[in-house]
Amino acid sequence: MRQSEQNTPLYTHYAGPALLETPLLNKGSAFSREERAAFNLTGLLPPRYETIEEQAARAYMQYSSFEEPINKHIYLRVVQDNNETLFHRLLQNHLEEMLPIIYTPTVGDACERFSDIYRSARGLFISYSDRDQLDDVLRSATKKKVKVIVVTDGERVLGLGDQGIGGMGISIGKLSLYTACGGISPAYTLPVCLDVGTNNEKLLNDPYYMGNRHRRISGDDYYEFVDQFIKAVKRRWPEAMVQFEDFAQPNAMPLLKRYRDQICCFNDDIQGTAAVTVGTLLAACRSKGEKLSNQKVVFVGAGSAGCGIAEQVISQMVSEGLTDAQARSQVFMVDRFGLLTEGMADLRDFQQVLVQHKNSIADWSFSGDYASLRDVMNCAKPDILIGVSGVAGLFTEAVIKAMKKNCKLPIIMPLSNPIKQIEARPEKIIEWTDGQVIIATGSPFKPIEYKGKTYPVAQCNNSYIFPGIGLGVLAVKAQRISDDMLRVASETLAAASPLANTGEGGILPPLTQLAELSKKIAFEVAKVAMRQGYALELDDAALLRKIDANFWKPEYRHYKRVSG
Ligand SMILES: O=C([O-])CC(=O)C(=O)O
Numbered sequence: 001m002r003q004s005e006q007n008t009p010l011y012t013h014y015a016g017p018a019l020l021e022t023p024l025l026n027k028g029s030a031f032s033r034e035e036r037a038a039f040n041l042t043g044l045l046p047p048r049y050e051t052i053e054e055q056a057a058r059a060y061m062q063y064s065s066f067e068e069p070i071n072k073h074i075y076l077r078v079v080q081d082n083n084e085t086l087f088h089r090l091l092q093n094h095l096e097e098m099l100p101i102i103y104t105p106t107v108g109d110a111c112e113r114f115s116d117i118y119r120s121a122r123g124l125f126i127s128y129s130d131r132d133q134l135d136d137v138l139r140s141a142t143k144k145k146v147k148v149i150v151v152t153d154g155e156r157v158l159g160l161g162d163q164g165i166g167g168m169g170i171s172i173g174k175l176s177l178y179t180a181c182g183g184i185s186p187a188y189t190l191p192v193c194l195d196v197g198t199n200n201e202k203l204l205n206d207p208y209y210m211g212n213r214h215r216r217i218s219g220d221d222y223y224e225f226v227d228q229f230i231k232a233v234k235r236r237w238p239e240a241m242v243q244f245e246d247f248a249q250p251n252a253m254p255l256l257k258r259y260r261d262q263i264c265c266f267n268d269d270i271q272g273t274a275a276v277t278v279g280t281l282l283a284a285c286r287s288k289g290e291k292l293s294n295q296k297v298v299f300v301g302a303g304s305a306g307c308g309i310a311e312q313v314i315s316q317m318v319s320e321g322l323t324d325a326q327a328r329s330q331v332f333m334v335d336r337f338g339l340l341t342e343g344m345a346d347l348r349d350f351q352q353v354l355v356q357h358k359n360s361i362a363d364w365s366f367s368g369d370y371a372s373l374r375d376v377m378n379c380a381k382p383d384i385l386i387g388v389s390g391v392a393g394l395f396t397e398a399v400i401k402a403m404k405k406n407c408k409l410p411i412i413m414p415l416s417n418p419i420k421q422i423e424a425r426p427e428k429i430i431e432w433t434d435g436q437v438i439i440a441t442g443s444p445f446k447p448i449e450y451k452g453k454t455y456p457v458a459q460c461n462n463s464y465i466f467p468g469i470g471l472g473v474l475a476v477k478a479q480r481i482s483d484d485m486l487r488v489a490s491e492t493l494a495a496a497s498p499l500a501n502t503g504e505g506g507i508l509p510p511l512t513q514l515a516e517l518s519k520k521i522a523f524e525v526a527k528v529a530m531r532q533g534y535a536l537e538l539d540d541a542a543l544l545r546k547i548d549a550n551f552w553k554p555e556y557r558h559y560k561r562v563s564g
């Protein structure tokens with residue numbers, strides 16, 4: 001059996017202060033007496049030799065001294081930039097408590113205030129003005145073996161809009177989860193922010209803003225720049241997987257279409273969110289003893305994320321036996337002007353195929369030009385309501401009550417992040433439906449007490465999907481990420497649903513079980529990649545061993561010195 005790399009010594013020429021200043025290698029007070037002597041560290045550290053658990057206990061005490069989530073976030077990022085192994089041990093020990101701090105929702109604040117709270121360098125900022133020297137820029141990344149890149153241009157960070165280089169915060173947060181929940185070694189990850197400017201006036205006028213102070217580059221210049229970046233990545237790290245994150249709607253889909261058959265990549269907001277949503281819906285329907293293909297689904301927000309999920313829902317309905325046209329007739333997209341309806345002006349291609357035909361809503365009665373969300377609730381009588389609008393408060397009491405009137409146990413999923421952008425808070429939805437509801441949100445919420453009963457709130461966030469995809473892709477060196485790989489990730493998630501399996505607990509397994517779930521997703525994803533000819537061929541036992549061997553653990557290795 002292949003021994004995990006982590007049990008073997010690590011050979012390095014770094015020594016003295018440079019070793020302590022390299023977060024991937026630094027062990028701080030855990031350097032042993034022998035290592036301190038061999039690496040010229042004697043005297044640079046307090047005399048006591050500590051274990052990683054002792055270090056983690058001190059760090060947790062310091063962490064707990066901060067009240068505000070943003071200050072806890074800043075503290076954890078400092079630990080990360082100082083000692084990555086310790087950072088991940090701390091996360092592992094307190095995953096449930098710390099996920100909302102390093103990731104959604106607090107990561108949203110960290111992106112908005114990126115320049116204000118900036119401490120030290122992490123990741124690669126790639127400026128448009130550097131476009132002719134991208135090979136040099138990528139060479140500056142000291143990591144030789146980058147295997148997972150999360151790249152954003154910061155134009156649509158969560159539901160917070162254009163954050164310019166603040167988008168780096170989300171790339172960092174996603175990759176922390178790749179490690180914490182998908183076992184990808186931090187030595188293999190690289191957060192990237194493409195700085196093509198910002199149209200956010202507040203940032204442009206903010207003296208502390210650290211990005212380039214010009215408006216966003218757009219059109220052909222923009223696409224050419226992204227292309228230069230992708231080509232440079234292919235030259236430097238030909239096997240790296242690229243996750244597109246938080247690109248604005250007009251660019252997200254074209255970029256995905258352009259690269260999905262060229263490199264190993266996916267768009268987290270379109271495909272990752274679709275995969276987790278379909279997985280959650282499958283589990284919710286199973287827990288009701290029903291099929292997704294028997295449900296009517298309303299989406300609020302017809303951007304690339306909403307339409308991406310809708311297409312995935314449709315393809316699931318078709319796999320359950322509906323025709324494409326039948327499935328489309330059961331899906332209703334509502335955007336700022338109302339229900340997407342045949343003949344509506346200015347629709348994008350991906351919206352055009354999701355309109356309702358005039359004759360299928362001929363017997364609806366409504367007053368404006370297009371049916372409003374409330375009209376859709378009254379006339380379509382949906383079973384499922386999904387919010388991906390980024391607009392707080394759109395699920396009003398009237399909307400939810402109109403839905404409940406026609407559906408005994410509605411499935412309601414306000415998915416917009418972070419919490420301040422949510423369509424309706426879950427405790428309100430429970431109150432308005434008198435507890436007769438299945439809820440999932442994009443951001444985390446504590447279980448809700450209502451009339452003596454406890455209601456868990458599932459966090460339908462793409463974090464259930466991407467770590468497992470990454471682990472599977474790495475295990476078999478997959479060259480592409482196909483729709484079937486994403487579909488099997490949804491099914492694997494649904495199959496792990498406590499509520500669907502036992503009639504009790506949440507619709508989704510708790511996030512604390514993500515590492516185990518990611519291994520299962522990785523296994524299934526890798527098998528599909530092999531079947532489709534995108535990956536190394538391995539038998540099941542060898543694949544399981546590979547996944548385990550690839551799963552990095554926050555433990556210190558023993559170091560041996562080599563000359564530099
Ligand atoms: O980051 C998250 O929590 C989920 C996500 O991709 C988004 O909202 O853009």
Ligand SMILES: [Mg+2]
Nearest residue numbers: 158245246269
């Ligand atoms: Mg996102």
